[in-house]
Amino acid sequence: MTSPTATAPAQEALPRVRTDLVPLLLVPVLALAALPLTGSFSTWVTLTFAGLAMGMIIFIIASGLTLVFGLMDVLNFGHGLFITLGAFMATSVISRMGAWVESPSLGRNLVAVGLAMALAMVGVGAVGFVFERLIIRPVYGQPLKQIMITMGGMIVGIELVKVIWGAQSVPLPLPTALGGSLLFGDAAVEKYRLIATVVGLAVFGIMLWVLSRTKVGLLIRAGVQDREMVESLGYRIGLLFFGVFIAGSALAGLGGVMWGMYQQSVTPEMGGAINILLFIVIIIGGLGSVGGCFIGALLVGLVANYTGFLAPKVALFSNILLMVIVLLWRPQGLYPVVKR
Amino acid sequence: MILRQLFSGDPPRSRVLLVLLIAILAGLLLAPFLFPGAKALNVAAKICIFIVLVASFDLLLGYTGIFSFAHTMFFGIGAYGVAIALSRMEPGWKAVAAGTAAALAVSVVLSLLIGLFSLRVKAMFYAMITLAVATAFQTLASQLSEFTGGDDGLTFQVPRLVSPGFSLSDHPFLGVALDGRLIGYYLLAAVTVALFLVMLRIVNSPFGRVLQAIRENAFRAEAIGYRTVVYRTISNVLSALFATLAGVLLALWLRYNGPDTSLSFEIMIDILLMVVIGGMGTLYGSVLGVTLFMIVQNYLQDLMKVGSEALKNVPLLRDLVHPDRWLMWLGLLFVLSIYRFPTGIVGKLRNRI
Numbered sequence: 001m002t003s004p005t006a007t008a009p010a011q012e013a014l015p016r017v018r019t020d021l022v023p024l025l026l027v028p029v030l031a032l033a034a035l036p037l038t039g040s041f042s043t044w045v046t047l048t049f050a051g052l053a054m055g056m057i058i059f060i061i062a063s064g065l066t067l068v069f070g071l072m073d074v075l076n077f078g079h080g081l082f083i084t085l086g087a088f089m090a091t092s093v094i095s096r097m098g099a100w101v102e103s104p105s106l107g108r109n110l111v112a113v114g115l116a117m118a119l120a121m122v123g124v125g126a127v128g129f130v131f132e133r134l135i136i137r138p139v140y141g142q143p144l145k146q147i148m149i150t151m152g153g154m155i156v157g158i159e160l161v162k163v164i165w166g167a168q169s170v171p172l173p174l175p176t177a178l179g180g181s182l183l184f185g186d187a188a189v190e191k192y193r194l195i196a197t198v199v200g201l202a203v204f205g206i207m208l209w210v211l212s213r214t215k216v217g218l219l220i221r222a223g224v225q226d227r228e229m230v231e232s233l234g235y236r237i238g239l240l241f242f243g244v245f246i247a248g249s250a251l252a253g254l255g256g257v258m259w260g261m262y263q264q265s266v267t268p269e270m271g272g273a274i275n276i277l278l279f280i281v282i283i284i285g286g287l288g289s290v291g292g293c294f295i296g297a298l299l300v301g302l303v304a305n306y307t308g309f310l311a312p313k314v315a316l317f318s319n320i321l322l323m324v325i326v327l328l329w330r331p332q333g334l335y336p337v338v339k340r
Numbered sequence: 341m342i343l344r345q346l347f348s349g350d351p352p353r354s355r356v357l358l359v360l361l362i363a364i365l366a367g368l369l370l371a372p373f374l375f376p377g378a379k380a381l382n383v384a385a386k387i388c389i390f391i392v393l394v395a396s397f398d399l400l401l402g403y404t405g406i407f408s409f410a411h412t413m414f415f416g417i418g419a420y421g422v423a424i425a426l427s428r429m430e431p432g433w434k435a436v437a438a439g440t441a442a443a444l445a446v447s448v449v450l451s452l453l454i455g456l457f458s459l460r461v462k463a464m465f466y467a468m469i470t471l472a473v474a475t476a477f478q479t480l481a482s483q484l485s486e487f488t489g490g491d492d493g494l495t496f497q498v499p500r501l502v503s504p505g506f507s508l509s510d511h512p513f514l515g516v517a518l519d520g521r522l523i524g525y526y527l528l529a530a531v532t533v534a535l536f537l538v539m540l541r542i543v544n545s546p547f548g549r550v551l552q553a554i555r556e557n558a559f560r561a562e563a564i565g566y567r568t569v570v571y572r573t574i575s576n577v578l579s580a581l582f583a584t585l586a587g588v589l590l591a592l593w594l595r596y597n598g599p600d601t602s603l604s605f606e607i608m609i610d611i612l613l614m615v616v617i618g619g620m621g622t623l624y625g626s627v628l629g630v631t632l633f634m635i636v637q638n639y640l641q642d643l644m645k646v647g648s649e650a651l652k653n654v655p656l657l658r659d660l661v662h663p664d665r666w667l668m669w670l671g672l673l674f675v676l677s678i679y680r681f682p683t684g685i686v687g688k689l690r691n692r693i
Contacts, residue, residue: 075464138679143463145678147407148616152675155609159668163659272605276475279468287465316479320472 023291023334027298034306045187047305053193055301056200057262059294061255062278062285063207064248070224070288070337072241074136077147078154079278080271082249084161085127086120086256087266091170093119101175109175113261120257121250128249131157132242154272161268169267172260196258203251204294211290220244224288224337280319284326286333295334296326346537348544352624354689361624364631368529372522379638385525387634388532389589394614394626395539396582402620403543404575405555407463409608410454410470413477414580416603417450418443418587420481423494423597431497440588444581451580455573478603493598502527502592528589535585540623542578551575552621613674619684628685633670640666 031048038044061083069075093116094101100112135153139145174192181188211217223230223237231237259274260266281300285292303322307315314321326334344351352358367374371384397411421443422436429435458469481488488494500506502524507517542548553561554568562568591597610633618629641663651658659665681688 069464073464075468077467135675144401144405144407145682147464147467148612149675149678151609151612152671152678155613155671156668156675159665159671163656163662163665163668167664276471280472283465283468313483316483317476320476323472 020335023295026334027295027302030299030302030306034302037310038306040186042186042188043309045184046189047309048302049189049193049197051302051305052298053190053196053200053262053301054304055298056197056204057255057258058274058277058281058301059200059297060203060258061252061274062281062293062297063203063290064244064251065278066282066285066288066293067220067224067244067290068241068248069282071220071227071237071244072140073143074140074146074241074245075143076136076150077275078131078135078150078157079252080273080275081131081154081157081161082124082128082252082271083256083259083274084158084266084268084271086124086253087172087260087270088161088165088170088268089120089123089253090116090257090260091165091172091266094172094175101173104176106177109177112175113178117254117257120253124253124256125246125250127157128246128252131249132245136245158268158272165268167268169265172264172266174261174264192261196262199254199258203254207290216240216243277319280323282333284323284333286330286335286337288337289333289335292333292335299326348537348541350540350544354686357624357628357686357689360689361627364627365533372525381521381525383634383638385528385593387630388528389586389593390611390614390630390634391627392532392535392589393583393586394611394618394630395536395623396579396586397611398615398620398623398626399539399543399551399582400575400579401615402622402625403548403555404551404572405463405558406572406576407467408470408576409467410451410474410477411579411583411611412603412605412608413474414447414451414583415587415590415607416477416481416599417447418584418589419591419597419602420488420494420587421446421584422588422591423489423496424487426498426591427489427494427496431499433499436499436588436592440585443584443588447580447584448577451577452573455576456569474603474605474608478599478605481603482599489598491599493596493601495596498524498592498595503595524593528593531585531589535582536623536627539582543623547571547574555621613670616674617670617677617684619686619688621683622686622690625684625686632685636666636670640669 034047035041035044038047061079065076065079094112097112097115100108103109131153135149136146139149178192178195181190182194183189209217211221219230219235219240223235223240227237230240256271259270263270277300281296282293283296284299285294285296299322300319303318304315307318330336352361368384368387372381375381375384393411393415400406400408400411418440422439425435425439425442429438454470454473458466461469482491484490485492497503501520503520506520506523543551550561550566550571553564553566554571558568561571587602590602594601614629614633615626616629617632618627619625644661644663644666647661648658648663651661660668677684683691
């Protein structure tokens with residue numbers, strides 16, 4: 001009898017956290033603002049889907065990076081290595097599944113791609129395991145050394161990739177049924193971009209569910225806000241962090257497969273080239289925030305595609321411009337993570 | 341006594357180090373006579389240029405504890421400054437001076453801006469911001485093709501005294517032709533030594549002491565009464581200036597400049613490797629790091645080719661010692677240095693007394 005009366009005031013004492021919706025509106029506002037500029041509706045649909053697909057892939061790659069940073073203040077400058085590794089593992093899988101890839105049936109194609117993605121995730125997750133133990137663990141709490149040692153890890157890793165797969169670019173063809181475009185009226189949307197969007201949304205959904213509905217997610221969120229408090233309650237934050245790091249690496253591997261298929265070829269340097277984009281995305285989103293990272297990635301993807309169409313010269317700097325504008329508005333990123 | 345002043349009260353403090361430094365200096369000074377051929381002279385000149393560049397990076401990373409990815413940007417500004425001036429104006433010392441002055445001005449403004457805006461924040465954030473800025477600058481340099489020659493870069497004439505066509509005498513001296521190339525090399529070496537000694541002076545001044553205090557404990561340095569932001573910004577500007585001068589030297593030596601020769605991310609990684617392997621926080625480390633790196637980059641490949649041939653039938657090992665994989669071994673050495681001897685070769689030598 002007493003418990004409801006006892007908890008009721010306690011609940012009132014904790015005001016509901018108002019979700020900040022303004023950043024959420026940015027994506028549709030940006031898309032609508034681009035509509036009159038692009039001229040025709042069909043071009044706009046194509047561009048928007050291209051931007052969303054690119055944004056989703058970037059989100060998949062960057063989500064692990066931002067969480068790891070939020071939890072442990074560890075920023076892995078070698079994250080690009082995981083992207084490259086994932087993509088190269090996929091080329092090995094896809095090239096061995098010739099019949100499945102070339103078959104016109106969508107089902108078989110999806111199995112091949114799914115297998116490539118799964119193996120890349122497992123493989124890169126395992127590499128992430130080793131990377132954390134060997135490279136990152138010894139330099140916790142020393143930011144300068146972290147930057148340098150993760151860079152060093154990436155250099156050695158990329159060279160090892162070259163030893164295994166060679167230094168040239170390797171083709172990563174799309175399976176037959178996934179190539180080509182669908183027509184919506186006049187607008188052509190590449191099938192693969194639809195798939196990328198779906199996978200990206202699925203990853204985002206699962207991640208949101210884990211973070212907001214499970215105990216592990218609760219601990220991760222608590223750890224991002226106040227690491228010492230979580231530790232003092234008896235949870236081993238090191239282990240938690242380790243798990244997040246491995247999951248983040250696996251996601252980077254998945255993102256690498258998707259990015260490789262997006263470009264249809266894979267080079268050892270692709271990961272390093274994307275690194276800068278990742279940093280911009282997580283800075284825009286607010287370091288440590290998954291929701292911010294999602295919106296940041298979509299914004300970057302959309303802006304890159306719109307400006308690429310409207311003003312190709314500007315497109316080269318669009319990401320930096322976007323970052324500057326966002327930081328002028330919210331210096332801590334879209335969703336600042338509250339820290340101690 | 342004079343020697344001590346020359347070294348700014350910071351002599352090598354290790355016999356092995358002293359011997360190594362003298363050997364490197366002698367090697368560099370006698371390079372045209374000891375190792376004939378264009379390649380050797382090029383390597384020697386590159387060593388000189390990179391000693392200035394890496395030492396200036398050490399000023400920032402090793403002495404102040406700031407990690408910046410934008411260091412090659414300033415290197416590139418210097419190189420482009422001279423390149424643009426020499427390709428637009430009459431190729432003479434006036435153009436070199438104008439280009440250098442313009443480049444230095446641009447570097448001061450840029451480094452000041454970056455410093456004031458972002459040196460208050462965490463190291464990680466600063467590294468990310470500089471990475472973004474440097475990338476944007478590289479894109480800019482390759483896009484403004486009317487101005488910078490785009491991806492093709494700029495080829496230009498250098499002042500007559502140091503151009504290959506100039507000849508001091510028709511008779512070769514000790515088998516070496518006394519041409520503009522040779523004069524250019526010795527000028528380069530002299531400027532390198534001078535700049536190095538100036539940097540040594542800076543890090544051993546009271547100002548340099550404050551930088552080291554900030555590196556060790558920024559909070560405490562602030563508490564003692566030093567305005568850390570000001571000191572960090574000055575250190576940022578100084579290191580940018582020296583990097584710009586290194587860029588000027590590079591452009592003058594190569595008579596060419598393009599985005600890949602002075603701005604690329606690979607160079608950034610190279611100087612990072614050099615400064616860490618040589619020893620952070622000791623300017624002498626940059627001399628050792630650069631020399632080791634350049635020798636490995638240019639000559640280890642030949643050795644690895646031999647190894648690769650010998651192991652032709654062993655699948656994995658053969659690929660590991662493939663000549664193109666030299667960077668992997670240096671990368672491993674780099675990672676090991678950070679763990680095992682964070683003060684690099686110089687720290688190791690100095691502690692062995």
